[in-house]
Amino acid sequence: MAGRLLLRACTTTLRLRSNAVARPLHRAMATEGIPTDEEQATGLERRVLMAFKEGKDPYSILKPKYYPGTKEDPQLVPCIGGKRLVGCLCEEDNTAIVWFWVHEGGSHRCPSCGTYYKAVPHEVPH
Amino acid sequence: MAHHSHPYHMVDPSPWPLTGAIAALLMTSGLAVWFHFHSTSLMLLGTILLTLTVIQWWRDIVREGTFQGHHTPPVQKGLRYGMILFITSEVLFFLGFFWAFYHSSLAPTPELGGNWPPAGITPLDPFEVPLLNTAVLLASGVTVTWAHHAIMEGKRKQAIHALALTILLGAYFTFLQAMEYNEAPFTIADGVYGCTFFVATGFHGLHVLIGSTFLAICLARQISHHFTSEHHFGFEAAAWYWHFVDVVWLFLYISIYWWGS
Numbered sequence: 001m002a003g004r005l006l007l008r009a010c011t012t013t014l015r016l017r018s019n020a021v022a023r024p025l026h027r028a029m030a031t032e033g034i035p036t037d038e039e040q041a042t043g044l045e046r047r048v049l050m051a052f053k054e055g056k057d058p059y060s061i062l063k064p065k066y067y068p069g070t071k072e073d074p075q076l077v078p079c080i081g082g083k084r085l086v087g088c089l090c091e092e093d094n095t096a097i098v099w100f101w102v103h104e105g106g107s108h109r110c111p112s113c114g115t116y117y118k119a120v121p122h123e124v125p126h
Numbered sequence: 127m128a129h130h131s132h133p134y135h136m137v138d139p140s141p142w143p144l145t146g147a148i149a150a151l152l153m154t155s156g157l158a159v160w161f162h163f164h165s166t167s168l169m170l171l172g173t174i175l176l177t178l179t180v181i182q183w184w185r186d187i188v189r190e191g192t193f194q195g196h197h198t199p200p201v202q203k204g205l206r207y208g209m210i211l212f213i214t215s216e217v218l219f220f221l222g223f224f225w226a227f228y229h230s231s232l233a234p235t236p237e238l239g240g241n242w243p244p245a246g247i248t249p250l251d252p253f254e255v256p257l258l259n260t261a262v263l264l265a266s267g268v269t270v271t272w273a274h275h276a277i278m279e280g281k282r283k284q285a286i287h288a289l290a291l292t293i294l295l296g297a298y299f300t301f302l303q304a305m306e307y308n309e310a311p312f313t314i315a316d317g318v319y320g321c322t323f324f325v326a327t328g329f330h331g332l333h334v335l336i337g338s339t340f341l342a343i344c345l346a347r348q349i350s351h352h353f354t355s356e357h358h359f360g361f362e363a364a365a366w367y368w369h370f371v372d373v374v375w376l377f378l379y380i381s382i383y384w385w386g387s
Binding site: 032034036040042043044046047058059061080122125 | 129131135193195196197198199200277279280282283285351353354355356357
């Protein structure tokens with residue numbers, strides 16, 4: 001439950017950050033002796049937390065954003081290393097997935113339904 | 127620390143699954159040896175190995191989550207699914223014993239005198255110690271919820287007190303039930319009544335002990351500042367398990383103690 005709240009808090013933070021709206025913390029710092037994640041989280045958990053606070057998602061935790069997939073507004077495909085495999089479900093409930101590579105630089109179209117995909121560099125977490 | 131672009135935990139190689147499997151083998155074969163050859167050594171060895179395994183395995187999980195930060199939100203979600211599935215399997219486990227009880231008690235055979243309770247059995251008065259036990263467990267459900275809210279609100283002392291009270295109530299239940307077992311006018315060997323009674327309540331008692339242990343570990347961790355006000359899934363898992371133990375008791379009380387008397 002707290003985990004789900006955290007995830008929801010992360011998505012809320014991301015959304016709000018992009019709207020540049022100031023918002024008070026849900027809870028003040030350790031008031032009576034129990035630390036907060038802000039104070040005590042460490043390792044990967046902390047990196048995830050700090051990235052969410054800056055409106056970033058380097059570990060691909062949130063659902064990818066869906067774009068119209070037109071030439072002007074292609075589906076963005078975050079990738080590391082210049083290319084990524086894409087599996088296109090041309091229509092909902094299709095059972096045959098159309099697989100193809102998408103390379104950085106220029107748009108690619110699904111050979112079956114023609115949706116435009118564009119590879120964008122994904123920030124590599126350290 | 128390996129660098130990867132996913133939020134999941136690729137665990138390091140560990141010997142505990144193997145030692146756990148060996149312990150399970152020794153305990154089960156040891157049980158058979160006990161039945162046939164009157165020696166408990168193999169079973170005892172298996173139990174010791176199991177105890178050592180669970181201590182070290184769960185100690186490693188605490189290290190990975192709390193000290194190394196591997197329990198990101200998606201990892202925590204997986205742990206939640208795991209605990210829920212485990213508790214569900216335990217529900218089904220108890221369902222079997224309730225099935226056995228109702229099978230025998232809804233249509234009592236002529237050997238029992240066509241009655242339930244069977245002829246010659248004096249059941250325990252459901253409005254004496256069993257009712258007190260019900261109150262004790264329900265109260266412990268309240269205190270564990272109190273402890274949870276205290277943790278979420280950052281109140282350390284209250285969390286410790288409420289958790290300790292929960293464990294105390296659990297111990298009180300165990301003590302009362304032990305007294306009842308000692309003074310009961312029937313035994314496990316007293317036909318299907320004794321069998322269904324003691325197997326069902328006995329397994330419940332085992333789960334009370336397991337749940338109390340889980341809560342005690344949480345108390346130690348809370349005192350050691352492991353939990354944060356947002357991230358304390360170990361405690362939540364213990365609380366879920368404790369509520370499950372409470373609910374099983376309620377079904378036991380209604381079915382076996384009350385309706386079955």
